[in-house]
Amino acid sequence: MCVDVPLPHLDRPFDYLVAGADDVAAQPGVRVKVRFAGQLVGGFLLERAEASEHQGKLAYLEKVVSPERVLDPEVARLARAVADRYAGSLNDVLRLAIPPRHARVESPPAKAKGDAPAEPAEPAEPAVQRAFQAPVPGGWDSYPTGPAYLKALEAGRPARAVWSALPGEDWSLRIAEAAAATVTGGRGVVIVVGDARDLDRVDRSLGAVLGPGRHVALNAALGPAERYRRFLAASRHQVPVVVGTRAAMWAPAAELGLVVIWDDGDDLHAEPRSPYPHARDVLLTRAQLADCAALVGGFARTGEGQLLLETGWAKEIVAERAVLRRRQPAISPTGDDPQLARDAGAVVARLPSLAWQTAKQALQAGLPVLVQVPRRGYLPSVACAECRTPARCPECSGPLALQNARDVPVCLWCGRSFPAYQCPACGERRLRASVIGAKRTAEELGRAFPGVPVRTSGRDEILDTVPGEAAIVVATPGAEPVAEGGFGAVLLLDTWALLSRADLRAAEETMRRWLNASALARPGSEGGRVIVVADGSLAPVQALLRWDPGWFAARELAERRELGFPPAARMASVTGPAPAVADLLTIADLPDGTEQLGPVPAGEEQERMLLRVSRSRAAELAHALHVAAGVRSARKAAVAVRIQVDPAELF
Incomplete structure (x- = not known):
């Protein structure tokens, strides 16, 4: 299980025994309470096993907080991969991925005697089929590869594309049509947009294309209880499509078939909390792990989007010049x-x-x-x-x-x-x-x-x-x-x-x-x-x-390749008091060829060092920094150092 202890040197799973009374409720993905270092702390049960490799004495789970399996196995794998990529800990990532619990929301509404159990709404198949079989004229057929992309989504193939939207494009409707094609193929969709206005547009388009009860929109402005209610609808696989702002990049989906990010250059997609992941990178990692389709769309194109095309990881969806000139x-x-x-x-x-x-x-x-x-x-x-x-x-x-x-x-x-x-x-x-x-x-x-x-x-x-x-x-x-x-x-x-x-x-x-x-x-x-x-x-x-x-x-x-800037290279920022930064860099076993830039002032009594490596050494750099942070944590260093891999701002 993952214990909710924010110390880098404890970033590993711990084994506990499960009492017979908790055997049914203690399933992977549930919230639990355990004794850790003499204190009662929370955590998530990651998996069950017949035996443990630990040779010492094991303690029992203190309590299964709720039988609700809020941590989907696919999201758990993703969280571990993202933690490794950003030199963070699994615990920090899960705090971003799983919203706080609201017990009353988990409880089903009271039913009268003899009432049948509530069932998820039936799929609105006719609306989905119409959206795919008869695309709106001037929609995806305005792009030479657009119809083929929709067919690939319906067939469940991992089609990955960077989409340059036409001027005046009803982009939210195009995204809804891509989601409908995926749902038609029996798979789920996760869509991430930058702000509440874009979310409202996609929410309306999904409602029009999929019909009622086929998607949920996650937004922090909903309030914690309502947001958790909608999160549960996704984690219980009651809806196939989830759309939201940045936090929705972690949303669970049954048989994930497509991840979408709109306007990936928007700085709102960069998470401001540790380990500071970017929604685009999280979704692309998710597509890789789940072997599903991906759509990176926008009127503009980022360097990261271009890199996906040049490496062959994704294909281009762009209109012909004649169509563009008309629009x-x-x-x-x-x-x-x-x-x-x-x-x-x-x-x-x-x-x-x-x-x-x-x-x-x-x-x-x-x-x-x-x-x-x-x-x-x-x-x-x-x-x-x-x-x-x-x-x-x-x-x-x-x-x-x-x-x-x-x-x-x-x-x-x-x-x-x-x-x-x-x-x-x-x-x-x-x-x-x-x-x-x-x-x-x-x-x-x-x-x-x-x-x-x-x-x-x-x-x-x-x-x-x-x-x-x-x-x-x-x-x-x-x-x-x-x-x-x-x-x-x-x-x-x-x-x-x-x-x-x-x-x-x-x-x-x-x-x-x-x-x-x-x-x-x-x-x-x-x-x-x-x-x-x-x-x-x-x-x-x-x-x-x-x-x-x-x-x-x-x-x-x-130009960035020539100068050694992201995304052609990988960079990490190390920020803190000068002695703490020097201590961490002394401990860190940085990969060969790591270039150090700085230090420069970064606020009152703070300084920052930039570390630059080739893309092939990115995982080594992240691992070295995480291990060094763990060593300082184990030594009970008085001052923490902030580590950011590929920071949104380099100065």
Whole structure:
């Protein structure tokens, strides 16, 4: 059994005897109580065996907390694999995977005498069959390999795909159709989306395609009791499909046939609690262990998604260029030479004339306009004041930052300072940084377009939908609403604040945010336009103009291979007080070729070291760090060290 003790050196199963009175209830997957080091602690029973290899005396289980088998065997295997991959412990992973118990929820409702036991709802087979046999015109048949993928799902084959959704795609309905094809083949589905708005969309689509009682939606906003009730519906295999936000990556499913993640580049998919797993990696590991299908979808494509294609682990689902041209909006930059010749102020203006004219035309046509501005609160980042090239360390290619206006550029990875930094692109020595928020932008647009309603969608209030009438919506990335019929114009402002962020994934994240916003515009044939306030020669802008996320992802992955960055390489972050970090690294038997970057400051009296290895040595690195953490734990080290494998942020 797995004992709920958060100490790395105790990350192993322990054997206990089962009394005759508990023989029936004590089944693999149930919650139990045991005596451990003189204390009564909880845990999960992993398996039953006739005998133990332990030579000493065994204690008995104190109590079976509940006969409910909440830890599915497939999820238990997954949890162990994820713990190993992220240098964590099984106990930490199970805390993420299994929600807290609510005894009243486990108890069945009271029945009158003579009532028959409640049975799970019967499958809505006709709805499922219709969804698969007659796909919506313009749906999966818009992609050459789409229908074949659905047939593979129905046949139960482990078809794995990276899907680049078309602009304006009803992506939630496509996911529901893929789920229906899998259910038709008699297998279960787990779907993970980034936030509650996306969850609501998929929830509605699954209800429409599968019919009632065929899926559950898991969301922390439901409250602990209701969420546990829905979790039990999945663990009891009463429904074949489970959808939810990040925590749903652990949801149990009978005969798992398909795992789906939408928009895998969204930072909401990264778990902020130890051992910090990413939903994409958990689901892909799950697909590998269960030998089931996988679907990684989005308007954009991450480096990890591209790597799946280049290694042959997954196949590409993408539309033909002719179909794409019919569906995409007309996209124009404002930083190319012809535009600058007409409007010399466009290079520095937040709303150059082309963007202003485009918004005005859409409003005059009675169509809504979406204005995307960067989110506030980014880490300090600097770029060349002349050509705006992000400033990076000449030694390790890490991001440079300024602590204040009089400071010298310092690398956030290796800690080196560069008082004489010179831009490698143009030779300029001056650096700059700028971010302007949504509220100020809304005020500016209100003055520019008097009489036009201006609404904001962001942290304080997120709009789900807006009417298809003349109005301006200023939104931060991820908070863009859906307009009835699509937006007439989408303006992408303050692009340098995104592109110059001190982040390894700055360009990739910018591309993702641009494509997600641009996908909300009407097709170009219906008047939809997108204006990106950036130089048209930049790679992200070129990819946006052609709507080619695959080309951009391949380019990003090639650059990361050359520089030794994830996902082409594996990195681990070790954070804590300097003596504790040094102690752990001294103990750790790091694999040959491990490169150490740093240390750099990581908060008050904290420092961080980055460790880099090839992908083939990733498992060795994780194991070495976990063993070292266990040694320090056994020695009762006073200060813990945080270990993150492939952290979402490298600085």
